[in-house]
Amino acid sequence: MRKSGIYLMHLSYPPISNQEGDWLYNDPNVRDILKRSKLYFIGQREELLFEDVAHPNGPDGVWVFNLKCGAQICGPLALDFGQLDLPDSIQVELGPKCLKIRALPLHADQEPVYWCTPDILLYQHSHGVVHVTGLADTKPLSTFKLHYVGISKKGDSFSRLFDGHVNRSKILSNEGQIKTEARLTDEVMLFMFHIDDISIQTDIGISDIDEAFGGGVDSIEQMTMVADAEKAFANIMKTHYNRESYDSYPKSKDGLWGRGLDSYAFAINEQLIFQTNTCQIAGGELFSEAEPDLIHVSGELVSLISTPRRSDPPKEH
Known part of the structure; x- marks a missing residue:
């Protein structure tokens, strides 16, 4: 055998x-x-960044953005916040390196209810945790x-x-x-x-x-x-x-x-x-x-x- x-x-x-x-x-x-x-x-x-982000409208909104890695730009992409099971009232912090979502009202030392870097979002998409519309293949990034x-x-x-x-x-x-x-x-x-x-x-x-x-x-x-x-x-x-x-x-x-x-x-x-x-x-x-x-x-x-x-x-x- x-x-x-x-x-x-x-x-x-x-x-x-x-x-x-x-x-x-x-x-x-x-x-x-x-x-x-x-x-x-x-x-x-090369550093992977969020680019040209559009601020989503509430917990059921859609976040539209690009992913940029050097000369490689992937987008427009979209993340539907409805799949994140967010509270009814949220605060969204957006930057080139991180997305953070916190529940309102804010309290001292409050942790985000959801956060991701560009690489964490790629990982979550490839593992089926979230779905990023328009992102067919993560390997170029x-x-x-x-x-x-x-x-x-x-x-x-x-x-x-x-x-x-x-x-x-x-x-x-x-x-x-x-x-x-x-x-x-x-x-x-x-x-x-x-x-x-x-x-x-x-x-x-x-x-x-x-x-x-x-x-x-x-x-x-x-x-x-x-x-x-x-x-x-x-x-x-x-x-x-x-x-x-x-x-x-x-x-x-x-x-x-x-x-x-x-x-x-x-x-x-x-x-x-x-x-x-x-x-x-x-x-x-x-x-x-x-x-x-x-x-x-x-x-x-x-x-x-x-x-x-x-x-x-x-x-x-």
Whole structure:
């Protein structure tokens, strides 16, 4: 019986800029959500902004705006406030980086009943939390230069990134802004992931039934998947700030090597594209028209397999 696995990477929280990460670091709700994340990426893209916003008229109004990322302008777009389940009387704060809605009358230290940055709105749209009219494809606004792939062996990704992370500091010290008048802290983006696995068992004969239903492959812990994913992406993407490219991958002491799998693959189950000087990998949704690229491991062979809509052949390493 052949034993395979597919490991899907999901964002534990929407992408945030380095500046937004600093603001949200002590937010207990965000910290609670991110407890699950052990794998993170640091990337860069021109700042994504709301532009040409039209002030909505009340809780059932429609907010009309554009999204601007460098020369890329997407719009006009519309968000119907009726889908947000807002109170009858609201105050709306609009700016290029954030939408905040508060209930009236206002009270001291009152939290918004709804808020989003442009990237949070993209995330919510792609996950079906809200629907933005006119936004057919989020990927043109969600393509990033990938600087670093990392894991947190102790604690969560957020703690790892903001408690003296050397490479985050190096990126902020050494990289230049894509847009000269922008702040680098607004262009550097943080992606915090968790991993879910889909176990697949094929070529099952009568003699394999007991093994198949008894769990022929031992249950694989989150940190084992995370440790292997870090090595897989660093090996394939050749990120500049990863000191190791794990040339012996997929062989490792703390990953999936030796765990009884004949083959396995990693996929980013999000509408994101990451690029380095040598490589590109696109996320997507498994078993849909927007299939993600795969980092595929079979024995000692590691390949980047592009989705059918891309013509590039798999790359072997």
